Amino acid sequence: MKDMKVNGTLIWYYFICKREVWLMSHQLIPDQENSNIDIGRFLHEESYKRDKKEISLGNIIIDVMKKENGELIVGEVKKSSRFKESARMQLLYYLKELKDKGIVAKGVLMFPKEKEREEIELTKEDEKELDKVVRDILRIIYLDKPPKAIKNKYCKKCAYSELCFS
Numbered sequence: 001m002k003d004m005k006v007n008g009t010l011i012w013y014y015f016i017c018k019r020e021v022w023l024m025s026h027q028l029i030p031d032q033e034n035s036n037i038d039i040g041r042f043l044h045e046e047s048y049k050r051d052k053k054e055i056s057l058g059n060i061i062i063d064v065m066k067k068e069n070g071e072l073i074v075g076e077v078k079k080s081s082r083f084k085e086s087a088r089m090q091l092l093y094y095l096k097e098l099k100d101k102g103i104v105a106k107g108v109l110m111f112p113k114e115k116e117r118e119e120i121e122l123t124k125e126d127e128k129e130l131d132k133v134v135r136d137i138l139r140i141i142y143l144d145k146p147p148k149a150i151k152n153k154y155c156k157k158c159a160y161s162e163l164c165f166s
């Protein structure tokens, strides 16, 4: 397996299902024709923002960037707040990546359909947690086999459900 890097997508999945982190990182893409599918979750969210402004910076893609009262604001637009914790950690990961490049920014999570927004600031604790998460993601993706399937509330709509539970 070639060298794998942690990215925002894997951070997102980490907070949904560890097994899915392994399956995604090993590019086991489920059958997207399957009607039971929610592969969605992330890809869907991504396609939702296709018309939004995006900026690539190394291995990260940022939705919106602007200056507000002299502060740099990075926005992450999501279709729904259903996976809010994943979205929050993904945005914190971007803020940390920027900080490591010498750019200090604040984040805003935006759920336009729900008319909701949440300001996000990277704290020392977040940085420590992200370091732990990144190390754990690397541990997972270098496992020979995916972690065991453990039923969770996302399984029902997960594209991998047949692979995990048939």
Ligand code: SF4
Residues within 6 Å of the ligand: 016, 017, 018, 019, 020, 023, 149, 150, 151, 152, 154, 155, 156, 158, 159, 160, 161, 162, 164
């Ligand atoms: S079906 Fe459940 S256990 Fe399997 S990858 Fe999806 S969320 Fe994870």
